[in-house]
Amino acid sequence: MAAGLWCGATAATDASAGAFNPPAGRGLAIVTASFAGADVFHDGAGRRIRAPAYRKFELQAHLEYGVTDWLAVIARPRLSSVTTDHARPIEANGLGASEIGVQARLWAPGDWSFAAQVLARTPAAPTGGFEDGGGVEARLMSGRRFALFGFPAFAETHVAVRSRKGRADEALVDTTFGVRVLPTVLVMSQSFVTQSLESPRRAWRRGAPLGSGHMKAQLAVVVDIARDWSIGAAVYRTLTARDASMETGASLSAWRRF
Numbered sequence: 001m002a003a004g005l006w007c008g009a010t011a012a013t014d015a016s017a018g019a020f021n022p023p024a025g026r027g028l029a030i031v032t033a034s035f036a037g038a039d040v041f042h043d044g045a046g047r048r049i050r051a052p053a054y055r056k057f058e059l060q061a062h063l064e065y066g067v068t069d070w071l072a073v074i075a076r077p078r079l080s081s082v083t084t085d086h087a088r089p090i091e092a093n094g095l096g097a098s099e100i101g102v103q104a105r106l107w108a109p110g111d112w113s114f115a116a117q118v119l120a121r122t123p124a125a126p127t128g129g130f131e132d133g134g135g136v137e138a139r140l141m142s143g144r145r146f147a148l149f150g151f152p153a154f155a156e157t158h159v160a161v162r163s164r165k166g167r168a169d170e171a172l173v174d175t176t177f178g179v180r181v182l183p184t185v186l187v188m189s190q191s192f193v194t195q196s197l198e199s200p201r202r203a204w205r206r207g208a209p210l211g212s213g214h215m216k217a218q219l220a221v222v223v224d225i226a227r228d229w230s231i232g233a234a235v236y237r238t239l240t241a242r243d244a245s246m247e248t249g250a251s252l253s254a255w256r257r258f
Contacts, residue, residue, distance in 0.1 A: 018176075019113045019143035019156055021072045021105045027065035029256045032232075034058045036249030039085075042241040044212065051245070053085040058096060070105040074119065097124045097134060103141075111145040121162070135164040139172075153179040161197075171195045184224040192216045196243075212243030222255065230255035 022028060039053035060078040067073055080096035101119035108114070116139065123134035139160035146153055160172040171194075178188040195213040220234035232253040238246045 018103075018158065019105075019115045019141035020108075020145075021070060021103060021113075021115060022064060022066035024066045024069045027063070027258050029258065030062040030232075030253055032058075032060050032062070032251050032253040034060070034249055034251035036236075036247050038238075038245035038247040040246040042244060042246065044243040046242050054245075055083050056249075057081045060096075064103070072103045073101075074103055074117070075100045076119075080124070095124060098122045099137070101137075113141075113143050115141045117141060117160075135162060137162045148179055151179050151181060153177070169197050171197055186222040188218075188220040188222070190218040190220065192218070214241040214244040215239050216247070222253075228257045 035055075035057055037053060037055040039051065041049045041051035043049055058078060058080050060076060063075045064072050076099040078096035078098045079094070081093045082091070084090045099119040099121050101117065103115055103117040106114045106116055117137075119137045119139070121134045121137060137160055139158050141156065141158045143154055143156035146155075154177075156176045158172070158174040160174070162170040162172060164170075173193040174190070176188055176190045178186055180186050193213070193215045198212075216236050216238050218234050218236035220232060222230050222232040224230045232251075232255060234251045234253075235249070236251075237248050238244070
């Protein structure tokens with residue numbers, strides 16, 4: 001939920017999102033604690049399999065700052081803790097795969113905004129292989145502000161490619177719809193789709209003819225409690241999965257504008 005929500009969090013009279021860069025000299029810090037778990041796994045053909053349960057806790061900071069009106073820097077350090085319920089339980093704690101990079105506004109006609117983002121994903125600490133080994137993520141973002149029955153609202157779509165070990169291996173499509181239902185309350189509905197880019201031959205050989213992937217849905221609420229402070233809460237669930245777990249989770253966050 002922390003990913004790029006500058007304008008939607010900053011103004012009671014406005015509602016927009018990550019494609020809208022922060023103004024020069026302004027920034028946003030969000031600290032999010034998330035709790036998730038799963039005990040059902042879908043194989044590469046989409047069949048439901050009972051799998052050892054796991055529980056995951058993550059603490060992530062999202063920091064973005066406007067260097068200019070069109071260029072922002074972004075950092076997302078993360079701490080992770082994962083515990084499995086194998087016959088011999090495995091517990092992994094440490095620095096999770098984190099991100100640092102820049103976001104550039106490409107075009108902003110009227111209530112639209114288009115931006116590009118490039119993030120370097122730093123490798124996680126060697127704590128059991130639960131996190132990926134880093135890489136690069138490139139993202140194109142579009143957003144539009146509008147009024148919905150008189151309420152400030154926004155819609156946004158992100159399309160991204162993520163690489164590991166020097167090759168593109170995942171495509172991502174994220175969508176967000178938000179509306180400020182009260183001057184101090186922002187409600188958001190979000191979806192996150194991830195699809196493997198592995199070759200069809202390799203996917204077929206390992207029993208995943210459609211490749212691995214999943215779709216998650218999230219409902220989030222952000223409440224302004226002071227001029228520069230907000231608190232947020234969210235719940236999410238994996239709706240479909242192939243070669244992935246059916247995960248359920250929730251998060252709490254604190255937002256600070258500066």
